[in-house]
Amino acid sequence: MRIPGEVIKEIKNKAPIQDIIGNFIQVMKKGNNYVAYCPFHDDNNPSLSISPDKQIFKCFSCPPENKSSGDVFTFVMKYKHLSYIEAVKLVAEMIGYNYDFGDTKANVFEETITHKLIREAVNFCQYELNSTDGIQHKEYLEKRNIDTKMIERFQIGYNPKDDKLYSFLSKKGYKDNDIIAANLARLTKNGIRDVFFNRIMIPISDINGYPIGFTARSIDPKVDIKYINSTDTPIFKKSNVVFNLHRAKDKIREKKFVILAEGPMDVIAFDKIGFQNTVCSMGTNTTRNQLLTIKKYTNKILLAFDGDNAGQSAILKTGKDCLQEGFDVLVLNNDTEYDPDEIINKFGVERLTEMIKKPKTWIEFVIEHYKSDYDLENYTARREYAFKVIEEIKKEKNDFDKQSYIKRLAEITKFPVAQLSTGLITKEVRSERKQIIRPSSSLDTGIEIAQKIILKQLLFSVKNITIYKNELGYLPDRQLDDIAKLIINFSDQNKYIRLGELLAEIEDSELISLICEIESDNTHCDSENEQLLRDSIGKIKEYEIEEELKKLQARAKNYTDEKMKLKVLEEMVELQKQLNKLINGR
Structure with a gap:
């Protein structure tokens, strides 16, 4: 969608920036300008400056990785986690500006041949789940407490054996090259065969809800690879897509945080107990593009991977990546070795709900996670453990929290608080020196x-x-x-x-x-x-x-x-x- 420039200009001219921002946070007049406590970081002094003359705002205390400045639309985008178009629409509504934003050519979804094939596959697989061939797979879903309502909500289906999906699409007149390009079938020495045969099919959709690929699960105990995903196609790039974001985005805005799970079944597990602000990256390797997509809707992320060693190690990597992109990171308080669905089945809904409502902070997770890597009876190992944890503590912005974590570290390592604090200060000074001498861009x-x-x-x-x-x-x-x-x-x-x-x-x-x-x-x-x-x-x-x-x-x-x-x-x-x-x- 493209809104005419004159419309954007007129909306902005009729929307005093101090008034619009004042609808979301308290603003105070200071000379010719206004100031406010910045909502984008932990602000103890009013560091957000608003200029009515220039119609811009700027925070002078936001950390470098999360700078906050711009015009009225930029503020609304950042505060409400909206796209630019959505922010313009909201400001227009706030000032009573009438314009038909939906009456544009760009609003019309252009369905490609790959979109059509994926849509046909979704409908076919949904039908097959309720067929005689699909009974075993539907019973599996029911055993995992995925009822008809959840099956319909997530458009879950079944791709039968014997290349039935390819046969169905071919009979409907679709060309082999297009079916293969959509990654629904592949060319083998035995002819064209289905990619996802004999698997539960969960559609993957884009941000607007249009299906663009699949994640498929096998229930056959003899199959080593439980899940396979669509490979990249003309409409699907796995590294850019966040599973379930099209359903979850409104709830993420409402609850002001996102739950990042490990896989689609985990997303469904959280969703069915009321946490509809859950997404996943279809694997433990979350890409920067996926994180930046999520960040359009919230800065707060709760990592909810499995409780086993692999899941906890993935939390460590993903958590560091999230911090790098400016997220506030929390971790599911999972003291079991189970995934979310197993927790529900073994301990009940209340246990998982409590884990979500009482999460660990990032540093609490790091303190516990690194403990298993070191023999804390050994002085050298204890010292290395302390240094490693301090590396994370120094990233903490709140000084009070820093000292609290240092005290906790002192209890575990038996090192004096003063000694640990000195190490923290030393490391921070070194870090600052590095930043001073490092060029801020590729140019001088x-x-x-x-x-x-x-x-x-x-x-x-x-x-x-x-x-x-x-x-x-x-x-x-x-x-x-x-x-x-x-x-x-x-x-x-x-x-x-x-x-x-x-x-x-x-x-x-x-x-x-x-x-x-x-x-x-x-x-x-x-x-x-x-x-x-x-x-x-x-x-x-x-x-x-x-x-x-x-x-x-x-x-x-x-x-x-x-x-x-x-x-x-x-x-x-x-x-x-x-x-x-x-x-x-x-």
Whole structure:
């Protein structure tokens, strides 16, 4: 869906950012601006600043991995875990703006041949589950307390033996190549055979609920591989898809957290006892793309993998990945070796419910998990265990919690609290030193600063934009160059530059946040300064020449032909003259 730019601009102009944000959190007037306690991190002082003039917000205390800044739509997206279109719709509703958002061509779902084949397979397998061939598999589901209601909710079916699915699709006129491309059949030396024969079939759907693949379970004890999933097809990429998210997304928003289970059967187990905010990644290896998809709906994740060693090890890896993406991580308080369904069957619904409602914190899990890896009677092992746990404790943002965990670690290791705290501080100092010397991007930090100064100066006036266009016209960093182009296009069309109106024309929330971050950063410049703009442009030119000199130098080393080498050296001399001229002219 694409909402016309003029509609977005009109909605934003009629929606004072301080009023919209004030509908979700308390805002307080401070001078010409407003401040609030930031809802995106544990804020003890009002660090969220709201500018009515610029129609932007920015938190000055959010951690680097979870920066918070942008316009009114960005705030609503982040606070309510909505898509950009959903955020625009909600703001429109809040101000009483009437517009038929559904009356767009992009709203129409375009069904491909692969979509049709998967849909046909879902219907066929649902029918077969209730046939004579499917009786044994339906009884298996009933033994796992998956009743007719849950079977219908998850569209569970059965793919029979003897290549019946392929035969069915072929008789309906579908081409063999298309059936194979949809991963419903494969070509073998014995002809075309079903991929998922004699298995329970659970459809995998996209975020809008359209089936795009399958996860299939065998109940045959002689089969080693219990589950197989669809391989990648034109409409299905396993690394990008989160199972059950299309059903769970509303409940995730409502409950403000997501349960990440290990597999589809676990999702069904949680769902049937009322926890419909459960999803899974169809395996213990959760990808970054899957986590980023989940993060659109919540920042809080409860890891609920199996209680066996494999499941607990997977929690450790996934938990670290979640922390890297800015999640608040909790862990199911599973003190058994069973999966969720087995817990229900052996101990009852109440036991699993209690595990969910009283989860472990991430550090509590780490403390217990690492204990099994070390002989704590041995001093060296005890010391290594302490260091390993401290590595995780130092990531904790709350100082009170840090000290609580240090005390708990002291009880286990018998090391003094003061000694452990010193180790924590030492490690934090080292970490900070590393961060100071590490460049924040692939470009030199000074060049990145110069580019951001240029962009901020462009936001001040058309005059600065003209200087930039005449003297440089590009930026080395692709994303920052995209922003410069957006600013220039806006200026060319309107003959003026206004931040609020510029942001209204941009749909990419990441770019909006970055523009607001640059505009509100007063570290290197806080007012219009033509000389600073020209100096920064000069620095970019110097950088480009230096990079070209490095390339030419590398080429000269590789040449054996003296004439070619001389030609390259002449180019280098000419570039060096240009570089000296730039440096002397600054």
